[in-house]
Amino acid sequence: MKPIKVGLLGLGTVGTGVVRIVEGSQQDVLSQTGASLEIAKILVQDKSKARSIAVTSDKLTENAWDVIENPEIDIVVEVMGGIDLAKKYILESLERGKHIVTANKDLMALHGPEILAKASEKGCDVLYEASVAGGIPIIRALVEGLSSDRITKIMGIVNGTTNYIMTKMSQEGAAYDDVLKEAQDLGYAEADPTSDVEGFDAARKMTILGRLGFHANVDLSDVSVRGISQVTKEDIAYGKRLGYEVKLLGIAESQDDHISISVQPTMVKQSHPLASVNGVFNAVYVYGEAVGETMFYGPGAGELPTATSIVADLVAVVRNLKLGINGRRGFAPYKEKKLKSDEQISSKNFILLHVEDKAGVLAQITQVFAEHEVSLESVLQHPNKTNPKAEIIIITHDANQAAMKKVLKQFDAMDVVHSIKSVYRVEG
Amino acid sequence: MKPIKVGLLGLGTVGTGVVRIVEGSQQDVLSQTGASLEIAKILVQDKSKARSIAVTSDKLTENAWDVIENPEIDIVVEVMGGIDLAKKYILESLERGKHIVTANKDLMALHGPEILAKASEKGCDVLYEASVAGGIPIIRALVEGLSSDRITKIMGIVNGTTNYIMTKMSQEGAAYDDVLKEAQDLGYAEADPTSDVEGFDAARKMTILGRLGFHANVDLSDVSVRGISQVTKEDIAYGKRLGYEVKLLGIAESQDDHISISVQPTMVKQSHPLASVNGVFNAVYVYGEAVGETMFYGPGAGELPTATSIVADLVAVVRNLKLGINGRRGFAPYKEKKLKSDEQISSKNFILLHVEDKAGVLAQITQVFAEHEVSLESVLQHPNKTNPKAEIIIITHDANQAAMKKVLKQFDAMDVVHSIKSVYRVEG
Numbered sequence: 001m002k003p004i005k006v007g008l009l010g011l012g013t014v015g016t017g018v019v020r021i022v023e024g025s026q027q028d029v030l031s032q033t034g035a036s037l038e039i040a041k042i043l044v045q046d047k048s049k050a051r052s053i054a055v056t057s058d059k060l061t062e063n064a065w066d067v068i069e070n071p072e073i074d075i076v077v078e079v080m081g082g083i084d085l086a087k088k089y090i091l092e093s094l095e096r097g098k099h100i101v102t103a104n105k106d107l108m109a110l111h112g113p114e115i116l117a118k119a120s121e122k123g124c125d126v127l128y129e130a131s132v133a134g135g136i137p138i139i140r141a142l143v144e145g146l147s148s149d150r151i152t153k154i155m156g157i158v159n160g161t162t163n164y165i166m167t168k169m170s171q172e173g174a175a176y177d178d179v180l181k182e183a184q185d186l187g188y189a190e191a192d193p194t195s196d197v198e199g200f201d202a203a204r205k206m207t208i209l210g211r212l213g214f215h216a217n218v219d220l221s222d223v224s225v226r227g228i229s230q231v232t233k234e235d236i237a238y239g240k241r242l243g244y245e246v247k248l249l250g251i252a253e254s255q256d257d258h259i260s261i262s263v264q265p266t267m268v269k270q271s272h273p274l275a276s277v278n279g280v281f282n283a284v285y286v287y288g289e290a291v292g293e294t295m296f297y298g299p300g301a302g303e304l305p306t307a308t309s310i311v312a313d314l315v316a317v318v319r320n321l322k323l324g325i326n327g328r329r330g331f332a333p334y335k336e337k338k339l340k341s342d343e344q345i346s347s348k349n350f351i352l353l354h355v356e357d358k359a360g361v362l363a364q365i366t367q368v369f370a371e372h373e374v375s376l377e378s379v380l381q382h383p384n385k386t387n388p389k390a391e392i393i394i395i396t397h398d399a400n401q402a403a404m405k406k407v408l409k410q411f412d413a414m415d416v417v418h419s420i421k422s423v424y425r426v427e428g
Numbered sequence: 429m430k431p432i433k434v435g436l437l438g439l440g441t442v443g444t445g446v447v448r449i450v451e452g453s454q455q456d457v458l459s460q461t462g463a464s465l466e467i468a469k470i471l472v473q474d475k476s477k478a479r480s481i482a483v484t485s486d487k488l489t490e491n492a493w494d495v496i497e498n499p500e501i502d503i504v505v506e507v508m509g510g511i512d513l514a515k516k517y518i519l520e521s522l523e524r525g526k527h528i529v530t531a532n533k534d535l536m537a538l539h540g541p542e543i544l545a546k547a548s549e550k551g552c553d554v555l556y557e558a559s560v561a562g563g564i565p566i567i568r569a570l571v572e573g574l575s576s577d578r579i580t581k582i583m584g585i586v587n588g589t590t591n592y593i594m595t596k597m598s599q600e601g602a603a604y605d606d607v608l609k610e611a612q613d614l615g616y617a618e619a620d621p622t623s624d625v626e627g628f629d630a631a632r633k634m635t636i637l638g639r640l641g642f643h644a645n646v647d648l649s650d651v652s653v654r655g656i657s658q659v660t661k662e663d664i665a666y667g668k669r670l671g672y673e674v675k676l677l678g679i680a681e682s683q684d685d686h687i688s689i690s691v692q693p694t695m696v697k698q699s700h701p702l703a704s705v706n707g708v709f710n711a712v713y714v715y716g717e718a719v720g721e722t723m724f725y726g727p728g729a730g731e732l733p734t735a736t737s738i739v740a741d742l743v744a745v746v747r748n749l750k751l752g753i754n755g756r757r758g759f760a761p762y763k764e765k766k767l768k769s770d771e772q773i774s775s776k777n778f779i780l781l782h783v784e785d786k787a788g789v790l791a792q793i794t795q796v797f798a799e800h801e802v803s804l805e806s807v808l809q810h811p812n813k814t815n816p817k818a819e820i821i822i823i824t825h826d827a828n829q830a831a832m833k834k835v836l837k838q839f840d841a842m843d844v845v846h847s848i849k850s851v852y853r854v855e856g
Contacts, residue, residue: 021718025576031643031762032575090624129573135719137573144572145557145565147460148453148739273725276704290449291563291736294726297701304718311576325751334459 002397003038004318006065007098009089010080011044011051013062013302014103017307018077024313029232034212034319043080044167046286068092075317077310078102087111094118094126099326101313103130103306108137109204109220112211114333118285123327125320127313131168132205133158133282135305136298137312142212142286143331149215149288154252157426158205160280160300161189161196162248166236166265168244199263209284210261214254216337218261225265238352239267242380245275249427253340260340262425267350269428319391329362342402348377348426349396349404352426356416357390362413365392365417366369368410395426431466432746435495435526437517438481438508439472439488442531442558445735446505447481453739457708460747469495471508496520503745505738506530515539522546522554526752529741531558531734534720537632537648540639544760549679551755553610553748555608557740560633561586561710565740566725570640570714571759577716578640582680583855586633588708588728589617590656590676591625594693595706598673603661616708626655626678627691632676634700637712638689642682644765646689663850666780666821670808680769688768690853695778697856770830772847776805776854777824777832784844785818793845794840802827817846823854 006022008015010116022037024027030036037400039059047060061363062065068089078100080087090100102108107209108115119126123350129139133156134405142151157163161183168179180197183189195201203223210218228248235248244267252261268275273295277283282300287293299305320326355361362381369376380393396404404423434450436443450457450465458464466485475488489495495504496517504521506514506528513536520526528547530536536543538561547554557567561584566581570579584590589611589772596607611617623629631651637647656676664674672695696703701723705711710728715721727733748754783789790809797804810819824832833853839845 017718021576025578028578028643029576031805032759033457098763135716136722137569140568144744145568146736147743148449148457149736150453150456217454273704288563288736290732292727292730292733294564294724297725298722299720302720305720308574308577308716308719312573315575316572319757322436323751323753323756325753331460370598376642422452 003036004039004065004074004075004321005038006314007070007076008042008074008076009064009067009076010085011042011064012079013303014310015042016051016053018069018079019055021304021307021311022314029315029318031063033315034322035217035318037314037318040073041070043057043067057357060380062140062282064089068096073098074321075099075101075314078104079187079310079316083107084111087115090115091118094124097122097124099125099317100127101310102126102128103210103310103319104128105131105201105204109207111216112208119327120332124325130306130314132208133284133296133298134300134302134306136186136282136284136296136300137309138284139212141296142209146286146291146294147290149290151288152254154209154213154250154284155274156202156206156209156250156284157247157274157277157282158250158284158300159202159248160282161193162202162323163277163282164188164280165197165228166231166247169231169233169236172231172238173237176229178229180318182186186313197229199225201329202248202263206252206261206263208336210252210259211333212254212331213286215333217333218258218259222261222339224262228265231265232422235352235424237269239350240343242255242395243270244268244350244426247274249274251427252427253345255344257335258338258340258344260345264425265426267426275428276340342405343400345399346398348398349425350422350426351394352421353392353394353411354418354421355390355392356418361416362391362392364366365394366416367393368407369396369409372403372406374403374407394411403407432466432503432749433466433468433501434499434742435498435504436467437492437495437504437506437514438469438509439470440507441731442734442738443507444472444479445731446507446595446738449732449735449739450742454621457743457746459595461743462750463746464796465742465746468501469498472493486689489490492517497526500748501526503527503742505530505742506532507738509534509540516545517544519546522552524548525552527549527745528555529738529745530556531552531733532556533559533632533636537635537837540636541645547755548760553745553754555744556636557739557741558734560636561712561724562728563736564710564724564728565713565737566618566637566712566724567640569638569724573717574719574722577718579714580636580682580717581715582641582678582712584634584637584678584712585675585702585705585710586678586712586728587624587676588710589621590630591705591710592616592708593625593656594659594675595663596662597659601661601665602655604659625651625657630676630678630691632745634689634691636745637678638680638687639761640759641680641714642687643761644687644762645761646687646736646765652692654695658694660850663780663852667704667778670821670823671777672696672854673698674852675702677702677854678814681773683772684764684773686743686766686768688773692853695852695854700856703856715847719827722750755784771828771831772828776826778822778850778852778854780841780850781820781821782846782851783818783820784846785817790817790820791842793822796835797824797832799823800831800834802831802835
């Protein structure tokens with residue numbers, strides 16, 4: 001069989017990894033699929049740029065159409081990033097019957113349904129394992145491994161940059177700004193870190209996981225997002241003393257076919273496996289009605305881990321080519337999307353208040369919770385003796401979000417409450 | 429489309445779970461595959477036995493051939509366990525063109541290659557995700573998710589009973605016999621626990637994982653096995669003080685296409701994710717050249733978790749039926765099996781010696797290591813002040829097994845060494 005020809009859109013970090021792995025694993029791919037892969041054409045921005053891998057210059061092009069319109073190319077791997085141009089190239093490639101492998105979470109989160117519909121129309125594969133949690137085969141786990149189960153909850157540490165920052169803040173008692181600066185120096189955070197630290201990157205990945213886990217066409221705008229830039233070292237220290245680590249978690253839940261998806265810094269009980277996922281590692285915790293708890297852990301980014309997922313997708317496309325079933329193993333959402341109301345979203349909560357230091361204040365505070373039928377798991381007053389302010393930390397039992405909003409609004413209006421310093425969801 | 433009919437061989441714990449999940453997820457299976465599943469016939473030992481699920485008596489049979497020779501049945505699910513009879517029924521079912529889903533690790537470890545060859549000949553699927561680590565989709569992860577990578581090491585906690593025992597011994601400082609008794613009372617261990625505690629069950633699972641990870645026809649007899657029955661609470665206490673937890677690990681390694689597979693109690697560094705896998709949970713750590721470290725965690729046994737994997741395999745068979753590709757996605761080993769020699773197997777080691785308490789003994793001991801070119805990471809003498817014997821704990825750097833055997837043989841012959849109390853491999 002002739003080698004199956006692959007066109008690459010982009011030759012940055014991940015694209016370079018794809019070339020390395022395809023070249024290094026030719027014999028394995030051939031043994032596993034009966035066909036070999038050849039990277040035939042690569043779109044780059046500047047042909048003359050020096051590169052860390054040897055590619056003959058006739059394979060490089062600065063013109064995307066040399067890939068898209070190339071009749072020899074069977075599979076297009078999109079690793080250029082960005083949205084509009086990547087979307088155009090992918091749709092045009094599909095139009096020409098080419099299969100797609102992409103690592104583009106932004107694109108799949110925003111335009112996944114449109115791209116998958118086009119692929120289905122054209123009988124083409126679109127695989128995107130690398131778009132969520134780099135080297136962890138979480139999409140396969142959801143779509144195939146747990147296909148017989150009803151997923152009720154997905155909790156993910158799906159952004160390595162923020163997990164690095166939270167880990168460092170926790171381990172060293174350091175302040176957010178200092179650790180962010182260090183992460184930037186090390187190349188773990190971008191010069192403009194907004195997309196990572198404000199939770200937008202995680203929200204895109206949770207959109208994709210929510211669609212696959214709950215079989216409904218979740219939109220990025222359905223995800224409520226809060227980042228880590230307001231997390232203080234005091235919050236982390238209080239959390240630790242009470243047995244929690246603060247992690248930026250994506251949380252997708254489904255009950256009675258009503259779903260909610262959020263990204264937020266969360267107090268995770270130290271005994272929960274997600275609490276010890278440290279540094280740039282990612283992990284996705286999946287709860288299924290039948291299977292119970294499973295967790296998938298691994299590198300969330302990086303040249304070779306991400307490229308591993310891309311090449312695994314390439315191998316899957318090649319297997320489908322050999323079987324003649326491309327475009328027929330798609331997993332289209334079959335459930336109507338119904339979002340939970342605030343009344344239906346519930347969790348434990350951690351609340352840190354600064355209050356007036358006089359008799360009766362604690363009674364007033366707890367009375368507000370009682371009025372809104374929020375019951376309390378624990379209340380700590382003056383937990384920090386070195387701090388002269390009167391501080392109260394409250395951990396609630398499960399409380400719905402509507403009630404919590406009313407409680408916080410009432411605190412905001414009370415003279416004895418000087419400030420609501422922090423509010424976190426609690427898990428584990 | 430007519431429902432796809434399934435025959436069940438066995439209606440014990442896992443079989444009951446399969447019936448429950450198939451009945452509870454009809455709509456999901458239909459939406460995902462375009463076909464529904466019907467459990468048409470169930471082989472039981474005693475039709476009159478009371479059961480926790482409602483099955484009409486016409487579906488039950490005490491005659492296996494009512495399933496095997498039933499022309500209406502497309503898929504046979506084998507959850508009866510045992511080896512000879514299960515093998516016969518599976519081969520006879522394949523002979524009649526029926527697809528197989530099995531949770532039978534013993535059978536797949538011993539006769540997997542023969543069964544898969546027959547399946548390939550007959551164009552049938554044989555899927556066995558549930559045979560390793562219950563609800564964790566580890567077989568899919570190895571065969572598909574990491575298909576593009578070269579796996580170099582698999583470390584697994586793949587036996588829940590022994591992990592429960594090791595966890596209890598560690599957390600409560602309890603003795604092996606007491607915890608085993610408790611596990612038996614709770615139903616976590618069999619009345620005859622040999623298969624679990626001596627590592628045979630784990631060895632079967634590692635045989636299966638080794639085949640899939642290294643693409644070679646590993647035999648059960650290739651696995652070197654040592655169980656946990658000789659692990660003492662003192663060993664665990666010393667391990668903890670040095671920062672290790674003792675776990676029964678299956679370890680499969682491949683370098684330069686030479687492989688080794690073992691099951692043995694191992695000192696795992698507390699910072700390693702496997703060290704905090706507790707109780708009856710399972711986890712499989714996979715190292716790939718490109719992906720780096722990944723871990724898959726979840727319930728290793730139980731009615732519904734195991735049944736989840738079986739029904740996911742059923743869904744996969746149904747998808748293949750719809751696509752007309754059954755028996756064509758097999759993953760046959762394509763590498764010649766080459767086993768490592770003792771010289772090629774290396775690891776760190778933990779050694780506890782009881783020695784004569786006089787000057788110069790430590791020098792004699794360390795001299796033995798030096799003679800065999802084993803270098804030491806740390807040496808602790810008298811680590812336990814309450815113990816009057818002279819005890820020495822040594823942790824080596826990476827040392828090959830041949831050298832280690834020579835060292836231990838020499839200790840055995842030395843008058844100043846009263847006994848070699850414990851030797852453990854060290855990981856993490």
